[in-house]
Amino acid sequence: MSPTIPVDRGPAAAEPALRFEISSYWHTGGAASGGFVLDNLAKRDAHDLPYVPGRTVKGLVRDACLRAEHWGRLDRGTTDRWFGTSTETTGRTRYETEPGLLGFDDAVLPKEITAVLATREAAHLAAHLYRHIHATSIDARTGHAKDKSLRGTEVVVPLTLRAPIFFPIPGTASSLGDCWPSDLERALSLIRGLGMSRSRGLGRVRVRLEHPDLVRPASEVSP
Structure with a gap:
């Protein structure tokens, strides 16, 4: 078993994170299929x-x-x-590449909601998501549908998810400087969609940065 590499996640109370405000159906599934009814299943966690x-x-x-x-x-x-x-x-070997200063955890439902839906009594409610x-093609x-072109996809209803940000290299959080939160949020404004079929209306999203040092104009602060 390979040794565990420590991760510098900083103080829990000041943990930066990305907030995904998804406003349409969305799908980020893998290769799994749902038998005869569905060709693509949405990604799900253990609950x-x-x-x-x-x-x-x-x-x-x-x-x-990169675009920014x-x-x-x-x-x-x-x-x-x-x-x-x-x-x-870079054209270099993998031993000559440099690691990044930012890491991202899975984007998941708020802990309060997960705590409820993960219980045995409320497990059936997850199906409503x-x-x-x-x-079809x-x-x-x-002007008719092509033979055998019907495809079924499992999608998720609009939700708000949160993805914690961490610092993969211990002790390097300070190397980012003081402006990285505002710089990152400037780039985040370019993200408009996630998952499959973004050009067909799925995965409409707004991504915001949650960080204690990020100051926004009063008009942009949610109530």
Whole structure:
């Protein structure tokens, strides 16, 4: 068994996190299918509750930061500092790449809701978080549905999720500087969707940063 690598998560009370305010049906499932009815199942945790994997969260945020950097909204090199370098972008071997300063946990339901839905008495309520949608491919020549093109997908209802941010390298949180919260939120404004079929209306989302040092104009503060 490989040794456990310590993770610097900072004080619990001041834990920064991403807040995902999802306003439409969404789906971040894997390759699992639901038999004859559904071709794609939504990702669920051990309590049958929906979540967004930390790897997906990191990919969304990294893509937003790359775009922000490309458009001059972040300083050059910020994305590599926060997320690390890769063999694809540097041409180096994996032993020569640099780790990132930011890490992201799974985006999950608030602890209060999870605590209720995870109980045996309320477990049946989790089923109400999911819906089934179907789509088919239309033949442009005939205007009819193509044979065997019907696909069923399990989607999740609009929810608000929270993904804690941590610092993978112990003792390096201070290396981010004082401006990283405002810099990160500037990039987060570029995220408009998550999961599959974003171009077809699924996964509409607004991502905000929760951080004790982040100050917003009064007009942007939620009641």
